[in-house]
Amino acid sequence: MKDLKGRSLVSITDYNREEIIHILDMAEDFEKNQRQQILGGHVIASLFFEPSTRTRLSFESAVQYLGGSIIGFASADTTSVRKGESLKDTILTVSNYSDLIVMRNPTDGSARYASEVSPVPIINAGDGANQHPTQCLLDLYSIRKTQGSLDNIHIAMIGDLKYGRTVHSLVQALSLFGATFHFVSPESLKMPSAVKTWVKKAGLEYHQYTDIMDIMPIADILYMTRIQGERFPDPLEYEKVKNSYILENSMLETSKDSMRVLHPLPRVNEITEDVDDNPKAYYFQQAKNGVYVRQAILAAILGLK
Amino acid sequence: MDKKRKELKVSAIRNGTVIDHIPTEKSFQVINMLNLNESNHQIYFGTGLESKKFGKKGIIKISDKYFADEEISKIALVAPSATLIEIFDYEVRKKESVHLPERVEKIVRCFNPKCVTNIQDVPTNFSVINDHKGQMKLACHYCEKTMAKENIDFF
Ligand SMILES: [Zn+2]
Numbered sequence: 001m002k003d004l005k006g007r008s009l010v011s012i013t014d015y016n017r018e019e020i021i022h023i024l025d026m027a028e029d030f031e032k033n034q035r036q037q038i039l040g041g042h043v044i045a046s047l048f049f050e051p052s053t054r055t056r057l058s059f060e061s062a063v064q065y066l067g068g069s070i071i072g073f074a075s076a077d078t079t080s081v082r083k084g085e086s087l088k089d090t091i092l093t094v095s096n097y098s099d100l101i102v103m104r105n106p107t108d109g110s111a112r113y114a115s116e117v118s119p120v121p122i123i124n125a126g127d128g129a130n131q132h133p134t135q136c137l138l139d140l141y142s143i144r145k146t147q148g149s150l151d152n153i154h155i156a157m158i159g160d161l162k163y164g165r166t167v168h169s170l171v172q173a174l175s176l177f178g179a180t181f182h183f184v185s186p187e188s189l190k191m192p193s194a195v196k197t198w199v200k201k202a203g204l205e206y207h208q209y210t211d212i213m214d215i216m217p218i219a220d221i222l223y224m225t226r227i228q229g230e231r232f233p234d235p236l237e238y239e240k241v242k243n244s245y246i247l248e249n250s251m252l253e254t255s256k257d258s259m260r261v262l263h264p265l266p267r268v269n270e271i272t273e274d275v276d277d278n279p280k281a282y283y284f285q286q287a288k289n290g291v292y293v294r295q296a297i298l299a300a301i302l303g304l305k
Numbered sequence: 306m307d308k309k310r311k312e313l314k315v316s317a318i319r320n321g322t323v324i325d326h327i328p329t330e331k332s333f334q335v336i337n338m339l340n341l342n343e344s345n346h347q348i349y350f351g352t353g354l355e356s357k358k359f360g361k362k363g364i365i366k367i368s369d370k371y372f373a374d375e376e377i378s379k380i381a382l383v384a385p386s387a388t389l390i391e392i393f394d395y396e397v398r399k400k401e402s403v404h405l406p407e408r409v410e411k412i413v414r415c416f417n418p419k420c421v422t423n424i425q426d427v428p429t430n431f432s433v434i435n436d437h438k439g440q441m442k443l444a445c446h447y448c449e450k451t452m453a454k455e456n457i458d459f460f
Contacts, residue, residue, distance in 0.1 A: 011449065086425060086426065087421075087425050088425070088426075106419075107419060107420075107421045107424050107425070108417055108419045108420050108421065108447070108448035108449075108450070109420050109421035109422065109445065109446075109447025109448035109449070110421045110425075110447075112421075112446065112447045113421045113425065113427050113447055128419055128448075129419065130448055130449055131449065193436065193437075194436070194450075194451045196437070197436045197437040200437045201437065
């Protein structure tokens with residue numbers, strides 16, 4: 001394993017299998033003992049060029065549990081970016097004030113570029129439609145925690161598989177652990193061929209469905225995503241399918257006892273509230289796991305553990 | 306066809322480069338891409354020529370011009386079957402088929418309008434990959450999107 005210290009985390013593919021396991025093990029330790037003042041005297045910059053309250057608060061919480069300080073902005077509105085400053089200049093400036101930069105940016109590939117110009121490590125907190133590796137790692141943590149292992153699980157991904165960035169990264173990561181993939185989506189939002197190529201090249205299997213009930217008895221994990229009306233070229237098609245990908249409590253009857261429902265949140269209506277009380281619902285715990293995982297990533301990159 | 310008549314179709318050059326075995330329909334694209342239409346070199350070209358390998362092929366001969374690696378990469382992207390022949394004083398000095406580089410830098414635009422290379426002042430950088438059907442694709446180092454051959458657009 002290469003040392004994670006000083007290395008940016010831009011894409012989930014920046015980490016190999018061993019490095020992923022290392023981060024998850026560290027996160028497990030932070031779950032047992034969350035308050036560890038190892039980041040004292042460190043300054044973390046949090047640059048959110050577009051708002052994402054959930055991700056930002058999760059990072060801020062992780063920094064503060066570790067005793068670090070945080071500076072930055074929550075949207076591009078009030079910053080020099082609005083005056084036309086280049087991303088490079090913003091990164092070079094902020095790197096003078098901090099030990100590490102957490103960045104969220106609406107432009108695809110901006111995180112890789114930032115990591116190339118920045119003298120301090122970058123953690124990508126989402127770059128447009130591209131990557132969101134800390135989300136992916138917290139998903140992996142949640143899967144391992146609920147299933148006991150990441151190896152050879154059957155994962156069903158449901159909803160918008162065409163534009164859903166979290167499911168693409170999760171396929172890339174789980175391909176390192178021998179998963180079987182079950183893709184459930186309307187015709188026009190099927191998994192892109194580039195992602196399916198990834199699965200095939202890893203020598204693994206995927207199956208495609210349009211009916212969510214088909215995977216219910218097989219799945220170890222049900223990974224729900226939101227379907228947005230504006231993604232459909234034909235509004236009529238959206239009207240036809242919009243209710244077919246909503247998970248209700250009664251639908252879970254035929255699922256395994258060990259099965260768990262994940263969702264990157266925020267949800268709108270794709271999981272009805274009667275699922276929340278079912279012990280198979282795991283999405284709120286999943287969000288909580290995000291803090292442990294981000295603590296682990298910060299500690300690993302700053303070389304404090 | 307005897308050798309003499311074949312040679313008549315496109316004149317010989319004394320010094321320069323011959324690009325042979327271009328798929329006939331790509332001939333004009335190769336000329337445009339290399340900006341040969343704007344160059345001061347003597348250029349001869351033919352399209353729709355008989356070829357044992359291809360059925361129909363294009364050939365371009367450029368006097369007093371030898372291509373840099375970057376230009377050869379461009380040719381390989383558009384016409385991977387092409388052969389490059391360097392001529393010195395009517396003699397063949399070097400003859401080799403073009404081959405795709407592992408990386409394509411700066412010469413191709415990313416087809417994703419939301420890519421940082423189209424928004425900030427960042428030179429493009431792609432790796433050349435094959436998809437599961439064996440089709441050549443370019444994977445953007447920045448936005449990680451893969452683009453098919455049809456979407457390749459040169460700066
Ligand atoms: Zn790109």
